[in-house]
Amino acid sequence: MPGCGYAMMFFRRFTGRDEYVSQRRRLTLLLSLNIAMIAGLVIVGLQARSLGVLAAGGDYVADSAAIGLGIIASVIRDRVGEQSRATTIVAAINASALLIVTGVVIAEAIRRLAAGSPTVHGLPVLVVSVIATVVMVAGALILGADAGSEDLHMRSVLLDTVADALTSAAVAATGAAIYLTHGTFWLDPAVAIIIGLIIGYGAARLLRDVVMALRNRAPLDLDDD
Template structure:
């Protein structure tokens, strides 16, 4: 595979399937819900990583007439589905944990500890492979799956030690409830970030008023309206606006456009569409008043 993200996801998938097999067998034999809940989380990990792997390959396809912006949002869609799957599995874990609090079963703590420790090492390895710095929400969602499972493995180990040395078996469903809440937190974050992009909300870190003021300071600009900032993909902001200028020559208007693009690049926006106009905007336009003497529009 030429795609480095796809390589990392493929290796992570192999490790995930090995851990899942070990934990599901160990959970059934030891009768540990904490271990089975961890296996359930690992199962969603494998599903999430497969989805992320497919999305990572498709997202690298160049733009074409079917997708003029490219395929980056395929990865965002995968991230959203991964986030939803995290919350669904967490709800199932919490439900089973509650049931076992009422009627706790006997648990083989030695087997539970052995399998949980093996799972912890595998999850730690996967987290290192995927890394902690991400420019792709799709990869980030897969990493959050793995991190959530690493934390849950620690919880299972802790529960196993408590059961082994104290015999308090209620710690098993209690830990599974905690794992469920951790998974819900991670899943809700991914869903929120992906929806921000799908709904074309202004990307975090960009203030429309500040950007408008910076552009408005460029000599020759009267007004700015129909201004939009959104994300083409994770970490790929885009900008469009109508800019009213008081120059007469096309070369001067083009110089202003270049200055606007340079300001946008400074703040991290490389994709921009700027329409230059030579007349004043209407009174209901967006962000028209920049304090220039040429503008008779007041907010």
């Protein structure tokens, strides 16, 4: 169909591989998606009393800040050259923010499990999490599978986006279970802990790579990861 062909041409042009320009375009589009989701996740999380949804909202805030800093760092790199460590430093900030958010979420989830989980409204959790999953899958497709081998910051953003999609899918499944059973509220903090551990592991590996890159004063070869 001609319309589909024009749409694909526009998408390729927008995300075209003039590497640095392409990175800024992809990051800007992904930043817009993240910002659009933050308000919805926070509002629904508070209304539904869901720790999983609130954790996702907090994660999106951290991701948006990291993406914004990454766009600025990309501009600095364009002016300074490949020797600039701006994007690597931003990757360190991103990984550190993820670890902090993860720690807060896990601590609150443990507190809820120990004290008895409050009532969670499953249907709004399910709806907003399905939307978030679709949005983050679209974000990962915009970045492209090869983003993980471009530089440490692009790898960190791709990690965040894929993790967000998986997180939202898990929270959606939790919301569905709570809605169908009208109970099992303990699932919400339990899933939050599991998700936090997975994201924390990825963030810790990323931070290790950042430390190695800064210590060696050279970009890492990411093609084999």
